[in-house]
Amino acid sequence: xxxxxxxxxxxxxxxxxxxxLIVFIGVNVIGNPVDIxxxxxxxxxxxxxxxxxxxxxxxxxSQYLSFIKGLMQGDFGxxxxxxxxxxxxxxxxxxxxxxxALCAMVIAIVVGLPLGLYxxxxxxxxxxxxxxxxSILGFSLPTFWVGLMFILLFAVQLGWLPSNGRGETAMLxxxxxxxxxxxxxxxxxxxALNLALFxxxxxxxxxxAGVQEVIMQDFVKFARAKGLSxxxxxLVHILKxxxxxxxxxxxxxxxSLIAFxxxxxxxxxxxxMGKLIIDSINLLDxxxxxxxxxxxxxxxxxxxxxxxxxxxLLDPRVRLEGKG
Amino acid sequence: xxxxxxxxTGVDNPALLAxxxxxxxxxxxxxxxxxxxxxxxxxxxxxxVVFVAVFAPLLSPQNPYDLMQLDILDSRLEPGSESFAGxxxxxxxxxQGRDILSGIMYGLRTSLxxxxxxxxxxxxxxxxxxxxxxxxxxxxxTLTMRLVDLQLSFPTILMAxxxxxxxxxxxxxxxxxxxxxxWATYARTARGTALVEREKEFIEAARCLRIPGxxxxxxxxxxxxLAPIIVIATxxxxxxxxxxxxxxxxxxxxxxTQPSLGMLISNGYQYLLSGLYWISFFPGIALLITIxxxxxxxxxxxxxxNPRNAR
Numbered sequence: 001x002x003x004x005x006x007x008x009x010x011x012x013x014x015x016x017x018x019x020x021l022i023v024f025i026g027v028n029v030i031g032n033p034v035d036i037x038x039x040x041x042x043x044x045x046x047x048x049x050x051x052x053x054x055x056x057x058x059x060x061x062s063q064y065l066s067f068i069k070g071l072m073q074g075d076f077g078x079x080x081x082x083x084x085x086x087x088x089x090x091x092x093x094x095x096x097x098x099x100x101a102l103c104a105m106v107i108a109i110v111v112g113l114p115l116g117l118y119x120x121x122x123x124x125x126x127x128x129x130x131x132x133x134x135s136i137l138g139f140s141l142p143t144f145w146v147g148l149m150f151i152l153l154f155a156v157q158l159g160w161l162p163s164n165g166r167g168e169t170a171m172l173x174x175x176x177x178x179x180x181x182x183x184x185x186x187x188x189x190x191x192a193l194n195l196a197l198f199x200x201x202x203x204x205x206x207x208x209a210g211v212q213e214v215i216m217q218d219f220v221k222f223a224r225a226k227g228l229s230x231x232x233x234x235l236v237h238i239l240k241x242x243x244x245x246x247x248x249x250x251x252x253x254x255x256s257l258i259a260f261x262x263x264x265x266x267x268x269x270x271x272x273m274g275k276l277i278i279d280s281i282n283l284l285d286x287x288x289x290x291x292x293x294x295x296x297x298x299x300x301x302x303x304x305x306x307x308x309x310x311x312x313l314l315d316p317r318v319r320l321e322g323k324g
Numbered sequence: 325x326x327x328x329x330x331x332x333t334g335v336d337n338p339a340l341l342a343x344x345x346x347x348x349x350x351x352x353x354x355x356x357x358x359x360x361x362x363x364x365x366x367x368x369x370x371x372x373v374v375f376v377a378v379f380a381p382l383l384s385p386q387n388p389y390d391l392m393q394l395d396i397l398d399s400r401l402e403p404g405s406e407s408f409a410g411x412x413x414x415x416x417x418x419x420q421g422r423d424i425l426s427g428i429m430y431g432l433r434t435s436l437x438x439x440x441x442x443x444x445x446x447x448x449x450x451x452x453x454x455x456x457x458x459x460x461x462x463x464x465x466t467l468t469m470r471l472v473d474l475q476l477s478f479p480t481i482l483m484a485x486x487x488x489x490x491x492x493x494x495x496x497x498x499x500x501x502x503x504x505x506x507w508a509t510y511a512r513t514a515r516g517t518a519l520v521e522r523e524k525e526f527i528e529a530a531r532c533l534r535i536p537g538x539x540x541x542x543x544x545x546x547x548x549x550l551a552p553i554i555v556i557a558t559x560x561x562x563x564x565x566x567x568x569x570x571x572x573x574x575x576x577x578x579x580x581t582q583p584s585l586g587m588l589i590s591n592g593y594q595y596l597l598s599g600l601y602w603i604s605f606f607p608g609i610a611l612l613i614t615i616x617x618x619x620x621x622x623x624x625x626x627x628x629x630n631p632r633n634a635r
Contacts, residue, residue, distance in 0.1 A: 152596055259479040262481065
């Protein structure tokens, strides 16, 4: 257990190291920072001065070292647009994105799990077939287009929900949250639904596949033969055995929800990290881009690491494999 | 995420497809393929989409890129209204007076070209890497598969964003981004299938005959691994088209002069709140038809090529 833990930690550290190299080379070698950073109107002498000031006259390895040093201290330089440390700008937006992603995840679970359970238990019913067809649509529909159609339907035609921004927020733990006010919730609903669409289909299909697998097993037949009530069989015997794969997927997909929130945030003007990175790419705000990319890398590596550990704890087969 | 989706549907499970002999008779396979109504719908939809895209200049009422044909007086007309000169706009016009229908036809071209080109190149790169890994084994295999695992642990859209953040905006860069983001899926599938095929007797026979390695790879291993790769490639075209549309919508992809469907939808975004739904709505429907058609075809292909269902 401990050896595999250490081995995975070394692997994770190596991945982060490799990604710093890729991001650094990508930004500093493929894209020329001089063109991006320096005002083209400057004359040769001023240019040289700025290059020296930014440390761009140093050899690449020494630039890389100072990049790593900055990374360790959380210093990515100041954002060109906001004139403040890039990391600070991003971290400020983090709660909004987390809130959106969490809400979307809750919606996906609350809708996807029961529907998948139903479709798995009664596959022959027409309603189950409808659910499954619906889930194919959920996969195929381009998220951003559905987002626009939501705005059209709920904000423009029906006028039920607002379509832009976070609305009124309330403070909790020193950060503003939308879900604490009714106005905030009405602002949160559309983007969260939009973001949840794909994951709902995913969880639905996984649950259904899982139910159909579990329902064939002997312990379910035995529970039936014992005369247990149907609800007990479903809730205890089937659902419990479903949870391992479903929980894993939920963990894995949480990261991708944060990545996909880029699209939803842009549509609904949700002031989170996703909208920030799109704006930054369009404005060539390099420090923010680099900080965002590194944060995402670290986030995903950490997530995968945690999931790996959970696997080891939950599934004895993985543990044994590690030993052998 | 690609991988997980595929897992639940069985595409990615090499064991399911491992024994697939290359289809000897094409005729019965096609009949079996079309015997499913959804596959028939998908095929028809796909044919229509491709037909429209290929013959867009002949079919479209207007060339949306020819400024001479545009009239600003015709801007933001509702579907079904007539132009100043009496030409009907079946699906309305956008803010510059471009016919939406014509825009969709031309936009389909860009979307399809980007989708097919990137999926094909990714397939070639990924399959080569996967086959080489499986065939040579050892350090090459470990290294390739580590890279694949690493890449698959990041969502596609994040990979694409990363690459676009480094390379900058533009259609070519979007294609590169999609290729880099999706080659890993092919590599994993190809390796999985090839690992099974490699152990079979015909490969051993070829080795005994001292056929050179590249020839065994190309003529013996590759044809027997194609079935699952074709299925994945079909699905990936749909994914690539969707991804390109998303990136264009975010303003990172196609240029204004050569809009893809995503760009057209994005153009309508600013008019949405004033209720001018058609500018975004119809290109979205076109995108939906394209993606669903390809997915239906891919779904059926998987069933037909899967030996478990063939018996």
